[in-house]
Amino acid sequence: MRKALVILIVLLGAALAQGQVTITYWQYDFRSKVEAVNELIKKFEAANPGIKVQHQTFPFDAYQQKVASSIPAGQGPDVVNLFYGWLPTWVKAGYLQPMPAEYIKVLDSEFSSLAQAAKVGGKLYGMPTAVRSLALFYNRDLLNAAGFKNPPKTWDEFLSMAAKLTIKDGNRFTQLGYAMAPDGQDHHLVREVLIRQFGGRPYSDDGRRVLYGDAAGLRAFTFYTDWLKKYNVGTLGNQFFPGNNAYRDAFIAGKVGMIIDGSFAIGTIRSGAKFNWGVAELPVEKIGARKVNYGSFWMHGLTPLATGPKQAASLKFLEFLVSEETQRYWLEKVGELPARKSLIKDPKLTLDKVFGPFVLSLAYAKATPFVDEIGQRKVMTDAINRVLLENKDPAESWRMAVAEEQKLLDAFWK
C-alpha cells in the first residue's frame, strides 16, 4: 500500500516536472473531419511537447446527449465542437465558459462576420475553423437536354426551368425540376433568403422579436409554397425519393434538375453524382436585385472542465484549430470554406467552379440567431408543411408560425 503511494507520488512528480497536461477534444463522427483532427493533433503535440490531446467522437444523433450527461459528471471534453445554433442553449445550461476578452478583437477583425454568432450577450464562447453557405446545385446534363445552357439567375428563370424539367408518368413523378425540402435546407431559404429578398427582415436586431409577420414575409412564404401549388416544380423531396436526405439523394441519383444545399454537401455530391453538375449562386428576384444567403458554422468552445493548466492548454489548442494554417488544411482535407477573411479573399477560391459561388455568397450571408434550433426549425418546417400537406391557407399558417416562434423566443429570453 505504502509502496503504491510512493510510486504514485513519484509519477505525479515526474508529470508535474515535465509540465505534462492532457486535454480532451470532442466532435461528432464524420470521417473526413475525424481524420483531419487526428492529423492536426499530431502536428500540435509535436509543437507543444507539454500537451497531450485526447480525441473522442460520437455518432451525430448521440452527440448532444453525451455532452449533456458527461460534463456535469466531470467526465467530458475540455474543448468541444458544436453547431453555432446550439450555442445559446448550451450557454444557458452552463456547458461553455466564455473566452478571454482578447479573443473578441481577433474574431471581430479577422473572421467572417458570420462568426459574430459565436457571441451570446456580448461574450465570446468559441471560434470556427470553417463556415458554410447555400447555393444552387444543378444537373448540367438534364438542363442541357431540356435546352438550357446556363443555370437560372432569377427566380422566374428558376421556375420556368424547374417546370420544364418536371416529368410525370401517370400520377407518379419520374423526374423533378426542383426537390423541395422544408426539413432540409429550405427552411433556411425561406427564413434568411426569401424574406430578405422580398424586402423584409426575419428578426429584430437583438434577435428577440419575430418580424416576418409583415407583408414582405408573407409574400416570401407564399412565393415558396407556390412553387409546388402553382409553378409545378415537382413535389417534396421525401415524397419523391426515400431516405433521410431524400432531396440530395435524388439529385445524386440523377433524377432531379436542381436542389438548394449547403457547401457541406459538396463532398457527398462530388463522390456520388455520376453526371455533369454545377453550382450557382442562389437566384434573385431580378438581375441586380439584393443578394442574400444563409451562413452557418461549427465552432470550438471551452467547457467548464477546462480549468487551471488545462485551460491554458485548451486555449492553445483552440487557437491552433482556428489558425490560418489549419483553415487552409481544413479546406483541402474536409472541403469546408475557411472562416478567416484573409483566406476567403484568395482568388484561387473565389474563381473555383464549385467553391466560388459559396465563397462569394459568404460576403452577404447571415446566420439565424437560434435560441432553440430544433424548435425554430420545426416552426418553419411545420408552417410550410401545413400548406403543402394539409392545404391550409398560407396566411393562416404564417400567422401561426409567427406566434409559435415568438413564444419560443420569449421562453428563452424571459
Next chain:
Amino acid sequence: MRPSEPTRRGVSLATREALWALAFLAIPLAFFLFIRIWPAFQALWLSLFNWHADPSQRPFVGLEHYHQMLDDRLLLKALQNTLAYTLLGVPLQLLLGLCIALLLNAVTRFREVFRAIYFAPYVTPAAAIAWVFSWMLSPNFGIVNEILGVFGIPPQPFLTSPSQALVTVTMVVVWQNLGFQVVLFLAGLQNIPRDYYEAARIDGASNWQLFRHITLPLLNPVMVFSAVIGTIGFLQLFTQVVNLNFTDQGGPLGSTLTLALYIYQQAFARFDLGYAAAITVLLFVIILAITLVQLRLLSRRVEY
C-alpha cells in the same frame, strides 16, 4: 423445524439455504435499488429544479415544470399520439400474434423454420428496419405502392402524410414485435395439457367451444404478460419514430411525436433536463396507472 435434520454450528440446513438465497437475492436487489430505483427518485428531485451543468447553480423552481406542462401544446400532442399508438398497436399485436401462434401450433413440420422467420424482425436493429421500410413505403418508388398499383389503388404518401404517418409507424412496430408475441403464445399453447381437449371432444365440444373455453382461458397469463409488456413498449416508443423520419423527427407536423421522443428532445436538444425529468415523472405515472388497471382487469379469475 425438523429436529432430525443434521445441523452444523447450530444452524439448520433450511436456515442456511434461506440465508444463501437471501445473499444471492441481495445482489440483484442492490442493482435494482441503485441502478433503477435511485435514478427514478433522482428524476423526481431533478424535476423541481432548473437545469444547469453546475449543481450549485440549479435554482429550485418547485412545481413550475408541472405547471408548464398544462400550457404545452406539443406535449399534449405527444400524449395523444402515444395513447393512439398504444390503443392501436397493442390489440393488433396480440390478435395477430395469437392467430399466427394458433396456425403454427397446428403445423408439425418446419415449425422451427417458421418460428425463426417470424422471430427474425424482433432481433433486427430498429434503425435498420426503419431504413428499409422508408424505402419500401416511399410514395414514388416504394414496393408497397407498386403492389397497391396492381390493384388499382393510387399511390399513398404513408410516412410523409400527417394523417397516415402514425398508423404506418404502428404497423412497422407491430410487424417487428410480432415474432416475440408468437413465441410467447406458442409456449403458452404448448403448455395446455392435451387431455383437456380430448375430454372436451368426448363431451361433443366444437372447435370454437374448445378455443373459447379451453385455449383462451388457459392462455390468460400469457395474454396479461403480453398486454402489459406491449403497452409499456408502445408507451416508451422512440427508436422507430426517430429513424423513420430522421430530418423531421416526430413529424410531419408532429403527427408521429411520442412522449419518449419529446423527453429526449427537451433533455438533449434543449438541455432542459429539469422539464424533461418532469415529463418522465408524468410518463412513469401513466405507465404505472395503466399497468395496475391492466393487471386488475386481465388477471381476473376466469370461469371455465
